[in-house]
Amino acid sequence: MKSRIGERLCSTEDGTPGNGTYSRHGYIFASLAGYVVKENDNGMVPVISVVRDSEPQLLPEVGVxxxxxxxxxxxxxxxxxxxxxxxxxxxxxxxxxxxxxxxxxxxxxxxxxxxxxxxxxxxxxxxxxxxxxxxxxxxxxxxxxxxxxxxxxxxxxxxxxxxxxxxxxxxxxxxxxxxxxxxxxxxxxx
Incomplete structure (x- = not known):
């Protein structure tokens, strides 16, 4: 799943914030744009992280x-x-x-x-x-x-x-x- 900066990902009851996220008012939000990753840690609530796209984005340039x-x-x-x-x-x-x-x-x-x-x-x-x-x-x-x-x-x-x-x-x-x-x-x- 892709996320945008500031997008609400889930409740803090459903996961704990990891890299690329932050929690506020009982929810986990994306602090950067990228892909949402859920990692389970010994049967506990999963750690929710956002990782950036590894490929650089191609941009239109003048003359193309x-x-x-x-x-x-x-x-x-x-x-x-x-x-x-x-x-x-x-x-x-x-x-x-x-x-x-x-x-x-x-x-x-x-x-x-x-x-x-x-x-x-x-x-x-x-x-x-x-x-x-x-x-x-x-x-x-x-x-x-x-x-x-x-x-x-x-x-x-x-x-x-x-x-x-x-x-x-x-x-x-x-x-x-x-x-x-x-x-x-x-x-x-x-």
């Missing part, structure tokens, strides 16, 4: 291509969750923003965000600015190789790209606007 999922859109920007850095899946969730002016390289003043992305779309984007605790990573899809790679139609079918700005449902043959990526082989995940 990321795979993300669209969570929401509005007329000015697209909100996404970053899922992969290059081809490596992330352990944690990182939020990203694609601003209207960063969607395409040309005709930026004519861009209508809802004609480029929809919630649930899987997108290839490039990091152009790092985030911090209060803000998201800034991303761009302004290159031909970047944009929507997976989208589902209103009928629930995975759509097929038919141009740089449209995808089509193979079942209903309905067309929907998207900022379609011209996917390069190195960005395909198996």
């Amino acid at each position: 291509v990321v795979t993300c999922k669209v969570t929401s859109i509005n007329p000015r920007f697209v909100k996404v969750h970053i899922l992969y850095v290059r081809s490596t899946p992330l352990k944690g969730t990182f939020r990203g923003t694609i601003r209207r002016e960063d969607i395409r390289a040309t005709e930026k003043d004519k861009i209508e965000v809802y004609k480029c992305f929809r919630p649930g779309d899987i997108v290839l984007a490039k990091v152009i600015s790092l985030g911090d605790a209060q803000s998201n990573y800034l991303l761009t899809t302004a290159e031909n190789e970047l944009g929507v790679v997976v989208a589902h139609s209103e009928a629930g079918e995975q759509m097929v790209p038919i141009s740089w700005c449209e995808m089509q449902c193979p079942k209903s043959h309905g067309k929907e606007f998207r900022k379609v990526a011209r996917v390069q082989p190195e960005f395909l995940h198996t």
Whole structure:
């Protein structure tokens, strides 16, 4: 089980605090983020500890291509969750923003965000600015190789790209606007 800093793990009747934990008001809390470990000591109540993840967390950096999922859109920007850095899946969730002016390289003043992305779309984007605790990573899809790679139609079918700005449902043959990526082989995940 993973824990966050300050998360209540159990009652002090069910365990005793160990490394990476503290007790307060009859409960044991995590003092660091990591994995919860219960160690039994001669049939007594178990010792509850939290150990850090041994592998370092991969972070998105400027210039790297990321795979993300669209969570929401509005007329000015697209909100996404970053899922992969290059081809490596992330352990944690990182939020990203694609601003209207960063969607395409040309005709930026004519861009209508809802004609480029929809919630649930899987997108290839490039990091152009790092985030911090209060803000998201800034991303761009302004290159031909970047944009929507997976989208589902209103009928629930995975759509097929038919141009740089449209995808089509193979079942209903309905067309929907998207900022379609011209996917390069190195960005395909198996």
